[in-house]
Amino acid sequence: MTVGAGGGADMSTRNAQRSAMGRYGEDLAARRLADAGMTVLERNWRSGRTGEIDIVARDGDVLVVCEVKTRRAGTFQHPMAAVPPTKAERLRGLAERWAQEHGGAPPGGIRIDLVGILLPDRGAPVVEHARGVA
Numbered sequence: 077m078t079v080g081a082g083g084g085a086d087m088s089t090r091n092a093q094r095s096a097m098g099r100y101g102e103d104l105a106a107r108r109l110a111d112a113g114m115t116v117l118e119r120n121w122r123s124g125r126t127g128e129i130d131i132v133a134r135d136g137d138v139l140v141v142c143e144v145k146t147r148r149a150g151t152f153q154h155p156m157a158a159v160p161p162t163k164a165e166r167l168r169g170l171a172e173r174w175a176q177e178h179g180g181a182p183p184g185g186i187r188i189d190l191v192g193i194l195l196p197d198r199g200a201p202v203v204e205h206a207r208g209v210a
Contacts, residue, residue: 097195101146102130105191108203109133114140123173127166131191132174137184141171143209146193155192156204164188164210 106116109131118132131142143163145155159167167188175181188210194202 097146101193102144104193104201104203105144106131108191108205121174123170127170129170129174137182139175139182139186140189141167141186142189142191143167144191149194149196155194156190156206159190159209167210
């Protein structure tokens with residue numbers, strides 16, 4: 077029995093590839109944040125069914141919740157355009173929840189950042205870090 081286009085075997089392969097690409101992007105993002113002097117506190121923090129924070133970091137006295145978007149070159153949407161207002165609002169709620177569970181917001185407050193990673197067909201990945209996107 078063969079699986080046709082869009083069938084189970086093809087879909088599971090695509091999901092595994094997308095997951096591996098996402099992990100790779102998050103590794104690059106964590107490294108970029110650390111190189112910028114931030115301390116990565118946690119990765120892939122989940123809050124029940126409400127969502128996940130890709131990276132929680134500390135930048136001085138500011139708690140940074142970082143969304144990571146990784147895309148292959150030539151895809152429809154640039155990674156830096158991938159946080160619509162609904163996603164930003166969900167990230168703010170998750171940030172507040174994380175802070176509550178870890179002793180409250182730090183004196184500098186909470187900031188939402190975005191790290192966009194573009195993977196070209198050839199050459200090094202392009203990593204962009206935007207601070208305070210939401």
